[in-house]
Amino acid sequence: MKDVLHMAEIVFGAGTSHSPLLAAPPHLWAERADQDRRNPALFDNTGVIRSFDELAEAANGRFTDVCTLPAWEANWKRCQAALDRLRDDFRRVAPDVVLVIGDDQRELFTETNQPAMAISAAAEMATGVLDAHDSEFFKEAARSYLMDEEFTFAGNAELAEDLVRGLTTEGFDVAWMAAAPPGTGFGHAYGFPIRQFLQPDPVPVIPFMLNTYYPPNQPSPRRCFELGRALRAAAAASSTDVRIAVLASGGLSHFVVDEALDHTILDAIRKKDAETLCSVPSELLNSGSSEIRNWITVAGAMDGHDVDWSEYVPIVRSAAGTGCGMGFVSWL
Numbered sequence: 001m002k003d004v005l006h007m008a009e010i011v012f013g014a015g016t017s018h019s020p021l022l023a024a025p026p027h028l029w030a031e032r033a034d035q036d037r038r039n040p041a042l043f044d045n046t047g048v049i050r051s052f053d054e055l056a057e058a059a060n061g062r063f064t065d066v067c068t069l070p071a072w073e074a075n076w077k078r079c080q081a082a083l084d085r086l087r088d089d090f091r092r093v094a095p096d097v098v099l100v101i102g103d104d105q106r107e108l109f110t111e112t113n114q115p116a117m118a119i120s121a122a123a124e125m126a127t128g129v130l131d132a133h134d135s136e137f138f139k140e141a142a143r144s145y146l147m148d149e150e151f152t153f154a155g156n157a158e159l160a161e162d163l164v165r166g167l168t169t170e171g172f173d174v175a176w177m178a179a180a181p182p183g184t185g186f187g188h189a190y191g192f193p194i195r196q197f198l199q200p201d202p203v204p205v206i207p208f209m210l211n212t213y214y215p216p217n218q219p220s221p222r223r224c225f226e227l228g229r230a231l232r233a234a235a236a237a238s239s240t241d242v243r244i245a246v247l248a249s250g251g252l253s254h255f256v257v258d259e260a261l262d263h264t265i266l267d268a269i270r271k272k273d274a275e276t277l278c279s280v281p282s283e284l285l286n287s288g289s290s291e292i293r294n295w296i297t298v299a300g301a302m303d304g305h306d307v308d309w310s311e312y313v314p315i316v317r318s319a320a321g322t323g324c325g326m327g328f329v330s331w332l
Contacts, residue, residue, distance in 0.1 A: 008159060008238040012093040013302035013331035014086055015248035015295050018192040019324040021315055022079055023144030024137045026072035031137040033318040036255060042322065045258045047283035055256065055320035063316045075315050082311040082328040083196055089330050090197040095245035097156050098198065098205050099231070101294045102189025102249040103212040108180055116217045117227070118175035118209045121160035125207070127151045128185030146191035153194055156204040159240045166234020172227060189249040210297065212290035221285070222278040224293045228300020248298040250291030252325035257314050258289065262325040265292055269299050269329060270307045288324065295327070302331040
């Protein structure tokens with residue numbers, strides 16, 4: 001009898017926002033809006049940093065109707081329904097491993113060591129602990145991110161090693177992490193999907209970290225899409241017999257909502273328009289909006305696959321248009 005050929009396979013793709021607005025209930029959102037006033041990295045929809053007051057003046061009352069508790073509660077319900085639907089998708093597919101494409105925001109790395117992309121090959125990992133101080137808003141976020149205390153989760157070292165070998169063959173030099181730096185833990189990009197979609201008995205998770213936030217070595221949108229394709233090829237070349245779900249964690253536009261940009265991304269994903277995704281102006285991918293790179297990467301991994309469903313809920317929490325464009329997508 002001939003040996004059966006084993007190989008890893010990406011069987012499911014998804015994307016989700018991981019904003020704390022998905023964790024903290026609407027009656028706490030005004031606290032976050034007040035914090036926006038002190039944010040020095042509010043980029044307008046042309047990629048220029050503006051003060052909160054400048055953005056509010058330019059908006060000229062445009063967001064008054066959407067910054068009410070009833071409006072927030074309606075948007076909250078839509079987002080929770082989308083999260084529930086993604087959770088159902090994960091349970092239906094029942095993958096053996098989840099490859100999470102996320103970003104590190106100084107939870108693991110510092111400016112002394114800032115890889116453009118990295119993969120964790122540890123057999124076991126833990127989340128960091130988020131200091132929420134006395135903020136009720138961030139206490140809810142910390143719980144949702146599995147960062148109110150250290151949470152241990154399993155990885156898949158064999159598959160991670162195969163992915164790195166395959167990516168290197170495809171021309172991607174990826175930083176290799178056999179363990180987290182001492183005194184650190186994985187951040188919200190990874191804790192959020194584990195809690196939302198994989199508990200109570202999480203399957204192994206492989207964190208893949210893109211440097212979306214910090215210049216000068218952020219991968220371009222085209223490079224991200226090519227990375228996704230290379231990840232799919234690397235998975236297919238692995239001898240591990242596992243079914244993989246790949247998930248984009250983060251985005252869409254924030255901390256200033258840019259609905260036009262968000263619709264461009266989601267429309268291109270639905271239409272399988274690779275060139276539009278590859279040509280997104282990098283100057284628009286700043287601050288939280290930079291996490292759109294994670295979505296472009298997963299779109300590359302799922303290139304050629306149809307979108308099963310998607311949801312978009314732009315949540316504006318202030319007169320300056322700050323908030324988050326909430327995106328959710330599931331590929332067949």
